[in-house]
Amino acid sequence: MRYTYKHTLHACYIGFITQAIINNLGPLLFIIFHDAFQISFEMIGRLILINFGIQIAADLLTIKYADRIGYRTSAVLAHVFSAVGLIGLGVFPLIFPDPYMGLVVAVMIYAMGGGIIEVLISPIVDSLPGDAKASAMSLLHSFYCWGQVAVVIITTTIIALFGTDLWYLLPILWATIPIYNFFRFMKVPLIPTLPEGEKMSLKQLFSSRLFLIALLLMMAAGSSELTMAQWSSFFAEKGLEVPKIMGDLLGPCLFAVFMGIGRTVYGFWGHKMDLSKTLLASGVLCVLCYATASLVQIPIVALMAVALCGLSISLMWPGTFSLTAASFPKGGTAMFGALAIFGDVGAAVGPWMAGVVSDLAQKSSQLLHIGSSFGLTVEQTGLKTGMFVSMIFPLLMIIGILLLRQEKKLELPK
Template sequence: MEIKNYKKTLITCYIGFITQAIVANFTPLLFLRFHAEFNIPIAQIALISTVFYIVQILVDVFCAKFVDRIGYRKCVVASQITSAVGLISLAFLPSLLPTRLLGILISVVIYAVGSGLIEVLVSPIVEACPFENKGSVMSLLHSFYCWGVVGVVFVSTLFFSLFGIENWRIMACLWAIVPFINAYNFSICPIERLAEEGKGMTPKELLSKPAFWVFILLMIGAGASEASMAQWASAFVESALGFSKSIGDLIGPCMFAATMGLSRLLYGKFGHKIKLLNFMLGSGALCLICYLMTAISSRPIFGLLGCILCGFSVGIMWPGSISISSARMPMGGTALFALLAMGGDLGASIGPSVIGIFTQNANDNMKAGMLAGIVFPILLIVAICIIKFFIPSSKHDT
């Protein structure tokens, strides 16, 4: 009897989340470069993030309907191939098409399909593997996205420092190597299916529950709070605080991702001692303070500190929101997780766009954009309070 090597599956899934970190965070490092090289207005550049997350929302819908028919292996291999093709397209399409922004957006659509498939497929693939201490395994799995962001920012910044930002197309092609290799890994590693299927609530049943809409608001607040700062961190540190491009990338998104990963690791280790709702509420309050620090502080050091600490504050928001929602709707099933992912992606698409619009309307003043962003942690805090006092749980909030 063949002994399956599920450790290979786990490592491949780690790389899968690193791939998602590449496609989600490499392009934002180039926002100001696109603005200068292609003369694209800041508000239009914000469309890059909006399109990215809207495509992920559509992929969530697709996965809910067709993944079981197509098969997990084919879909997850496709996630890596489309990620790689999108990165390569980013290097060439903007220069080949008469409209630079169109070339960028087409590339974004291609690799966003890959990112969306990764988001939906990798977690259940690991969940179906016969590992002990699933909670710890899943927590470590999701932290790899954060460490992937750190690697993307650090390596890209080093490359730009050595060879110049004008060679960003070469870096995009180099990053495409990671998903191309991992496509092969997914084609040969053991992949199982979750045992229970078709036992959860239908989307129609979920939509009829008032509590479900509170959970969607929670996910929108979580997704927007995280993505708004993450997507604009590099540009904010560079333009609003006056740091160089290299320092802006390292201290902005790199430190943001590192503190976000640290938050997830700490809660994964000590979370059994803390009430999740209370931790989420405190994180929401810290996130609000961080946005205010970036927006109104007259000293760059405090704005920088707000950007870095914001990563820690949002670390628990996305996974915590899913845990809170599933604890209160234990029969939600696959439909619940798919719709929660859509809610998070919706928030992640709206948030950066709002920052960009308010920034442009204030004559490219990013502090004004960050001030507008306080609405997202406020939305999260309000949703948590409603859940805490009005929606009972069938489980203890651990």
């Protein structure tokens, strides 16, 4: 079989599906972990923090070594880490003396794979022949969303049919995806990266005000997306008290569907839109979604806000990548790696902060009094407070875009 760049693109799509599995399977099992292993909200939030913290470390290592060992070797290693970590998620908690430590080790392993994938896949796609780079990047990132949809629907359906007793088989099942893509990346053609002398250094990038604003946007994008994505399943069941299946399908699943629709639409017609204006509108809509989800008492309305949040954040991550790549065409691995790191900082800190705030709110007599006056339980008060405070992240996105639009030197991708 003769492999072409089309096969390379398809392998990149599956790579982003793998990352969707890594980032979204765990949250669907949080309720099971919470009940079976007696772990607190903060400990759940800490798993998210560890996931993205390790991804940041992997981003740094990839920036330093990917060009030296080659993109192919790096991509293959990424899928090895992803598969081993997912298998470990189902096995380690059952064999470790401390189940929580087993979860932590598994998360650390697959997070290494997710971090490498995050840095490598975007520049690989950006290097492939074609003109509409922003549209191609958005279409690539849409596969993360469709992967998330598949993870939610398939995982929720299996749990509904067979119960929670066999939950440990689910991560092993999902590990077959990175195992398959491991073999694909061993064979697909890759375009050589820019020679070392033609690439911008991190020092050059960080000396640009435009790049610093882009890093702020990435951090805000990561926090806005992952806080809602990671907590929506738990929030629906505990905060809104809806059945798990309904909560997962109308919350995180519909969230991912709207996110995928936004990225797919931009992938096909994005060349006709002003990306910075679209991102500004996205930030405003995201603020409204967080406010509605946390303040409205009607569960179906709150769930619709969670879902619509997926549309609001759909272009934040790929859009910032595209704006930055258009401004720094010689940024290379260092540029994509630095953007990924700040995106992961936001993705780690945002959900963890929501968990911390939720725990603290449950200890505040004043907040509990306010919550009880609206008929909220202690857990509901905590989760809604965490969701409300998380509104700060899309607000940062709005501020960053306004700063970006003041920079006359930025040439928006057409």
